[in-house]
Amino acid sequence: MSEKGISLAVIKRLPRYYRYLGELLENDVVRISSKELSERMHVTASQIRQDLNNFGGFGQQGYGYNVEYLHTEIGKILGLDKKYSMIIIGAGNLGQALANYSDFERKGFVLKGIFDVNPVLKGVSIRDTPIMMMDELEEFLKKNSVQIAALTIPKSKAPQTAQRLVKLGIKAIWNFAPTDLHLPEGVVSENVHLSESLMRLSYSLKSKEEDPE
Amino acid sequence: MSEKGISLAVIKRLPRYYRYLGELLENDVVRISSKELSERMHVTASQIRQDLNNFGGFGQQGYGYNVEYLHTEIGKILGLDKKYSMIIIGAGNLGQALANYSDFERKGFVLKGIFDVNPVLKGVSIRDTPIMMMDELEEFLKKNSVQIAALTIPKSKAPQTAQRLVKLGIKAIWNFAPTDLHLPEGVVSENVHLSESLMRLSYSLKSKEEDPE
Numbered sequence: 240m241s242e243k244g245i246s247l248a249v250i251k252r253l254p255r256y257y258r259y260l261g262e263l264l265e266n267d268v269v270r271i272s273s274k275e276l277s278e279r280m281h282v283t284a285s286q287i288r289q290d291l292n293n294f295g296g297f298g299q300q301g302y303g304y305n306v307e308y309l310h311t312e313i314g315k316i317l318g319l320d321k322k323y324s325m326i327i328i329g330a331g332n333l334g335q336a337l338a339n340y341s342d343f344e345r346k347g348f349v350l351k352g353i354f355d356v357n358p359v360l361k362g363v364s365i366r367d368t369p370i371m372m373m374d375e376l377e378e379f380l381k382k383n384s385v386q387i388a389a390l391t392i393p394k395s396k397a398p399q400t401a402q403r404l405v406k407l408g409i410k411a412i413w414n415f416a417p418t419d420l421h422l423p424e425g426v427v428s429e430n431v432h433l434s435e436s437l438m439r440l441s442y443s444l445k446s447k448e449e450d451p452e
Numbered sequence: 453m454s455e456k457g458i459s460l461a462v463i464k465r466l467p468r469y470y471r472y473l474g475e476l477l478e479n480d481v482v483r484i485s486s487k488e489l490s491e492r493m494h495v496t497a498s499q500i501r502q503d504l505n506n507f508g509g510f511g512q513q514g515y516g517y518n519v520e521y522l523h524t525e526i527g528k529i530l531g532l533d534k535k536y537s538m539i540i541i542g543a544g545n546l547g548q549a550l551a552n553y554s555d556f557e558r559k560g561f562v563l564k565g566i567f568d569v570n571p572v573l574k575g576v577s578i579r580d581t582p583i584m585m586m587d588e589l590e591e592f593l594k595k596n597s598v599q600i601a602a603l604t605i606p607k608s609k610a611p612q613t614a615q616r617l618v619k620l621g622i623k624a625i626w627n628f629a630p631t632d633l634h635l636p637e638g639v640v641s642e643n644v645h646l647s648e649s650l651m652r653l654s655y656s657l658k659s660k661e662e663d664p665e
Contacts, residue, residue, distance in 0.1 A: 250655060254648035258630065281634065317651045318658030332549035339545060342630070342647060348654070386657060411657040413650060417471065417555070421494065425664060427656035429649050434555060435467035436644050437626060438530045441561070442463060443640035444599060444624040445531030451638060 245293045245316075252290060253313050255280070260310040272303035322347045323411075324384060328400060329391035330355035330363075330370045333415060337389055338365040351385055380407040389413040401428075458506045458529075465503060466526050468493070473523040485516035535560045536624075537597060541613060542604035543568035543576075543583045546628060550602055551578040564596055593620040602626040614641075 259280055263271060277284035294312055314320055327334045330353045338353055353370045360370045371379060388409045390397055397416035405426050412428040414420055420428055472493055476484060490497035507525055527533055540547045543566045551566055566583045573583045584592060601622045603610055610629035618639050625641040627633055633641055
């Protein structure tokens with residue numbers, strides 16, 4: 240069930256609001272009207288009012304939204320007021336790219352370790368986080384409380400690795416392998432399927448070519 | 453306007469169907485019922501029938517769907533029967549990860565070049581595709597017909613780089629920078645906002661913790 244009966248469609252839009260409000264904060268904007276926010280986000284002002292009214296009392300007629308308050312409240316709904324520990328499984332280019340995003344840490348996702356099967360990578364560190372070998376995983380997760388695992392490994396290995404992680408207590412899997420994981424109740428996942436994203440781009444491109452406005 | 457009046461919601465689901473059908477093909481499955489497909493994809497059979505009936509005549513009562521035919525037809529709708537040329541702007545970990553996915557090439561996206569500003573990378577090749585310097589971009593795009601550019605560069609540089617690419621004739625931008633690009637009519641884009649994906653995961657995790665079934 241979603242927060243206070245907020246629809247899943249609204250919840251899905253929250254990260255985008257959070258990002259825009261964060262940018263406004265960085266630029267020292269104290270408040271913003273739904274009209275201004277609408278122009279920046281290329282969303283109708285009425286959509287914005289509808290979405291944000293779900294949280295009640297954030298906007299005031301003729302005054303606009305308090306940017307910092309709204310940013311904080313949306314952050315809380317998204318769970319960003321908490322700290323989560325994360326590991327990355329797979330230290331290839333994609334795993335290393337994730338390990339290098341300092342922005343995740345600022346949002347409360349603390350990288351605790353990176354795991355791979357390639358012995359060449361053993362002991363190498365990325366931003367002070369060591370790369371360990373997969374056979375050290377059990378030992379590591381016994382000693383460290385970790386909630387999130389990012390999976391950047393081949394499709395063929397993803398399902399059994401996910402099962403192994405779940406057994407070890409991982410509660411959330413951020414899956415980059417091009418396959419859907421079927422996980423037990425109580426474990427959540429979010430997929431980043433790059434290939435599907437590229438196909439959607441290809442569809443848009445083809446549609447434009449066939450039917451240019 | 454979408455293909456033959458197919459709704460955008462259905463179009464968005466097509467890449468996933470395409471992926472599952474591709475896996476069935478790899479396993480030499482010739483036909484499949486909506487019930488079987490439904491079990492694999494964890495979608496209701498009626499949803500599958502509704503979605504695929506949009507294309508007419510793919511399924512037959514008591515026979516099921518012809519996997520290869522459906523895969524091919526959905527591929528055509530997605531534009532995968534054509535070849536597109538692609539460049540990658542930004543040869544960091546993420547750019548290199550994209551350059552290393554041979555699967556994109558199999559789907560018809562041919563990587564023609566990678567560009568970066570770091571002189572250390574000049575002349576380095578990834579899977580036979582050379583990394584060039586950003587000041588070679590104009591010259592390169594004059595000589596080569598390229599439709600798609602993947603942007604794996606920092607947020608601060610993404611908007612002006614996108615404008616530059618559009619001026620040079622790029623028609624589709626696959627944007628990995630954590631910002632929305634506002635592009636002219638006729639240019640399409642698809643965003644991969646990793647940070648937003650991680651926030652959705654965090655929201656699900658938090659919701660489960662607060663309200664475990």
